[in-house]
Amino acid sequence: KNEVEQSPQNLTAQEGEFITINCSYSVGISALHWLQQHPGGGIVSLFMLSSGKKKHGRLIATINIQEKHSSLHITASHPRDSAVYICAVNRDGGATNKLIFGTGTLLAVQP
Amino acid sequence: DVKVTQSSRYLVKRTGEKVFLECVQDMDHENMFWYRQDPGLGLRLIYFSYDVKMKEKGDIPEGYSVSREKKERFSLILESASTNQTSMYLCASSPLGGRYNEQFFGPGTRLTVL
Numbered sequence: 001k002n003e004v005e006q007s008p009q010n011l012t013a014q015e016g017e018f019i020t021i022n023c024s025y026s027v028g029i030s031a032l033h034w035l036q037q038h039p040g041g042g043i044v045s046l047f048m049l050s051s052g053k054k055k056h057g058r059l060i061a062t063i064n065i066q067e068k069h070s071s072l073h074i075t076a077s078h079p080r081d082s083a084v085y086i087c088a089v090n091r092d093g094g095a096t097n098k099l100i101f102g103t104g105t106l107l108a109v110q111p
Numbered sequence: 112d113v114k115v116t117q118s119s120r121y122l123v124k125r126t127g128e129k130v131f132l133e134c135v136q137d138m139d140h141e142n143m144f145w146y147r148q149d150p151g152l153g154l155r156l157i158y159f160s161y162d163v164k165m166k167e168k169g170d171i172p173e174g175y176s177v178s179r180e181k182k183e184r185f186s187l188i189l190e191s192a193s194t195n196q197t198s199m200y201l202c203a204s205s206p207l208g209g210r211y212n213e214q215f216f217g218p219g220t221r222l223t224v225l
Binding site: 002033040041042043044045048086088097098099101102103104 | 115142151152153154155156159201203205207212213214215216217218219
């Protein structure tokens with residue numbers, strides 16, 4: 001079993017829909033990251049959080065440390081949001097900066 | 112902005128060839144990483160380096176080696192390429208210090224071994 005699990009693996013939405021991607025992890029962590037990868041492109045960091053909630057534009061990330069769960073929400077989705085979204089964690093007590101990755105969620109937003 | 116560059120976006124090599132993948136970062140970061148990304152498996156750490164000439168094995172180091180002679184450059188070497196090394200290779204860097212830090216990724220090199 002992977003230490004970081006994401007759901008769903010694939011998601012198709014219509015433009016304007018509210019989208020939620022989930023991430024569960026089974027290890028103690030010091031931080032959780034949400035990353036975005038466009039087709040053929042590199043990976044960019046969207047959020048890094050260790051508690052609570054962060055918001056950037058139409059994107060919201062939440063984390064519940066007790067339940068070992070995080071969600072990434074996209075409000076008013078747009079075709080340009082189509083990408084792979086990856087959850088990753090820094091293991092608590094582990095080597096600084098090493099990340100454990102989920103397998104990603106492929107999101108397609110149709111116009 | 113942090114910039115991480117990789118020497119090639121696409122590379123085709125033959126089985127048994129020696130392959131060099133190069134990564135350069137311009138933000139004076141101490142940590143550098145090499146990952147491979149495969150469908151259904153996500154990103155897996157091959158090697159990382161936390162200083163010049165320092166390296167540590169990741170989760171899947173077999174068949175790979177690395178070199179870090181200068182702080183800004185981290186090279187991944189496939190001594191004798193095999194077809195099962197066909198993959199997307201991603202380099203990343205991050206600053207040292209703190210309990211956690213954002214990693215900055217390069218654009219990736221899609222390697223095909225025939």
